[in-house]
Each structure stands twice: as C-alpha cells, then as structure tokens.
Amino acid sequence: MNASAIAAAAELILPAPAKLNLMLHILGRRADGYHELQTLFQFLEFGDELGFALRQDGQIHLHTTVDGVPHDSNLIVRAARLLQQHGNSPLGANIWLDKRLPMGGGIGGGSSDAATTLLGLNHLWQLGCSEDQLAALGLSLGADVPVFVRGHAAFAEGVGEKLQPITLSEPWFLVVIPQVLVSTVEIFSDPELTRDTPPIKVRSLLEGGGRNDCQPVVLKRYPEVRNALILLSKFVPTRLTGTGACVFGSFPSWDDADKVARQLPASLPRFIAQGRNISMLHRKLETLVKK
Template structure:
C-alpha cells in the first residue's frame, strides 16, 4: 500500500478502459439501451489518495470533475459508509489524468477505486461481489472496474464475462472536447442501424488471436456528427492503424504495431489534443485486495 509519509495519504491508481467495440442491440422498456461490448483495462490512470478520518466526514480535495455534490468519489464513500455501517470518514484527493467526457471510464474508475480503498482502510470487509452491487448503484461501468478484469459486457452493463486478452499497445487521442453519454444514446436511432452486428457467441469476436476488424462502435457516427473533432482524431489515428472511438466518445484509439513510430506521429498532433500511448492491463492494480474477502 503506497503511503505518502508526510501526510499519511495512501496513494492508489484508477485505470482507464477502452471499448474495443460497442454494439447497441435493443432497448429495455425503461428506455435503457442493451449493448454488447468488450471493455479492456489500460495503463492510463487517475491518481487517488486517501487519508482516514475518525470524525466520519468525507472531504474531497484536488481536481474536481463535477460539482462536489455530484462527485462520484464522494457518492461512493458515503454509500459505503451507509451500507457497511462505517463511522470513520476520509479525505479523498484526486489528480485527474484521464480526460473527462472521453469514453475512457475515468469517473467510474475513480468511484471503483474509492470503494476498494475505503473498504480496506475502514476495515469494512465487503466482498468483491458486495462492492460490485454497490458500484452498480453509482454507474453502469463501476462494477467492471471492481471486477478487475477485461470483460465482455452485455445487458445495460451489468453482465460481465472476464476474458484474457493479448498484450497490446494503443495510441489514444482525446480531441479536447468532451462527449455527453446521455446525449449520445438519445441521438442513437436503433432502427437506422439494421446491419448492426448482433453477437450470439462472443468468442467469435477473435480470429487468430486478433479482434475482428468488422466490429465497430455504434455511437461513433452520432457523436461524430455533433463533435467534428472526433472524425478528425479518427482520421489522424488512421495513419497508425484501424481507429475506433471508445465508449460514448470523444476519445479515439488504435492498436499499435510500432510504438516508436506512433510517438513520432502523436508529437505532431494538434496542440489542443491530449495524446497517450498506453498498454493493456491483465487486471486492475487493486484486484488482489478483494481476492480473499
């Protein structure tokens, strides 16, 4: 457990994810879309630090991605306090590295790391399954990060099938403009995508150990229509290989065969863009914290 000795903060990562593909295959009666996707953990991480308080207060410092009352870390901490009957509190400090509104899962990952960290710091003793149930009340992607493995995702995000993926490098570009997940799904017209592939056997996503190139992101078109920087980033990444938008956008990624060549290309990208070269992660850095609970 990495500790900042000067302030007794425990320093922990919250990794990003990419959607290797995202297919929307229907809609429930409550309006939520049904999807099939492949979520892969990657090495781009937010930095979170935690310090236990005995007074029960939850204090949030550092970078703020939203209003304090809507902050997912605060909501996660208070939910764990309430459900586990914890009387302790915490200072939660966040240093954002994952762009907001990028489809990289940064806010959900921050919430997941908060639940995992405070479960241990407070001695709450909740299992992985317990924390995943709590995470689902915070956001559809939070259980994935607590699950700790790259996974096929179905339903509205609640059905996870862990999968082992080969080591890969990716170039990721966030083109300086965030995308709204609710708006992206609202704009998507399921009836206008009759050719959208429905995957009955998800293992068929791979051929010779590589992801099939005919898989896609159904939200890419609608987000590109409203955020022109997205197709610009996709075209730019096309120099390196097949590019795809992740999640509900607005970040794009491409798997790399040559990391050095990619570095040279990304150095010439527009100044307003944030560019990263990341590697795949086999498991969440904190996954072991929940293995024996």
C-alpha cells in the same frame, strides 16, 4: 492536486485506471430507457490517482475540486458515502485526487474513480465487503463501475454489468483526446443511433469482429472527434471508445505508437499506454493484501 502532494497527506494511494471499449454493440432499447449492450472492456496502464486518509468523525471530504462538479455530486464522494452506509462504518475519510483522465472521454474516469474509492475505503475501513457486494454498490453509481471493481478485462452484456472475464492480447494503445465533452445521454437519445445489432459471440470478437455503434452518431455531432479520428486513421485502424470523445489505435510496441504520436498536431492531446487484462488497481491491492 499532484502526486507528490497526495503522497505527503495520504495513508493509502491507489490508481484509478482508464479503460477502452474495444467494441460496443447496441442490441436494443429496454422498457426502462436503458440500452442492451455488448462491449469488450480492457484496462490501460494509465489513469487517475487517489489518496485516502482516515477521519474519526465520519465526515467524507474530497479535498480536490473538479470543475463543474459540486463536491456532494462527485462520484468519489457518492461512492464513499454509499459504502459508509452499507458497511455501517463510523469512520470517515479525507480524499485527494490527481486527475489525469479527461471528463466525457469514454475512458472511464469518473467510474474508475468511484470503483477505486469503494475498494480503497473497504480496505482502509476494514469492512470486509466482498467483490460481489462492491460491484452491486458500484452498479447503482454507474453501469461501468462494476468492471473497474472486478478489475479483469471482460466481455459485458446487459447495460454493461453482466461481465464475463476474458484474456486478450496486451498491445500498446495510442489514445487521442479531442478537446470536447461528449454527452452520453445525448448520444443514446439520438434517433439515428443503431439499436438493432444482432448479438455476437465472444469467439467472433476474438477473431476481430465488432465495431462501435455509437461512432457514426458521435462523428456527425462532434467535428472535433471526427477530425481526430481522420488524423489517426491515416496511420492505424482507429475507433471511438464508449461514447467518446477519445479515439484510439493499437500497436505492437511503445516505439511504434510513439512514432505515430510524434506525427500528430502538437495541439491534439494524447497518451500512450499498454492494454492490461488485470487492472493496475487490482495489482496494487494484491501487494497490500500480501503485506
């Protein structure tokens, strides 16, 4: 469903921004099978868009179908029902999605949609849940959801849920989208994955330290990602975000990023967006609170 159709139907329209992992270190594997991580999150001024409208019958209905994802399994629906149960709300919601972020891209599409749903319906249903409560609910849906709930660029540890807000420069990013769906489970299960990177301090990161420990495994398993990274690396230092598939490079201006984007094959999808320390979702919610 496109933006104009959502605008005609919804009472509340909110963005679900993309994110980048500017670095991702894997320190070890925990007893529960999850991995101890260190990563640096920054938001992008680009993302999905969700529309919400109240229902009085308590039903949650996502009107947009997502290929390969059953309605009740969609993180948007799961987030809405989780919040409804937590807040003991008798209200329901109609929800529409303008999907712009690729699935399996490592830029947070599903997690961001879930966070926008939690924050949006908390506002629409007037539940008054705190950010801490919403972040805790979000963590049960996925490790990346809390950073979108909190909406500030952050240094993250644990499985990604221990967040330390951080202020970064806000360059322009060219994000290239290889046409392949990368399995996060597959990457974290790979025996060749580095799992013993020593912990790093935030100060070292700000001096340009860090890498993505998943990148070698992803490049070996997915030639589409490897080829995209090689292409972009001819122009700018390039890195994988999350477990991929997207790769990115940073630029001082939109024009600089656009010049490189124009030199990439037309068959390779990409977008340009500015990095932001405060997500566009939270800036939009601020305006709603002030009204």
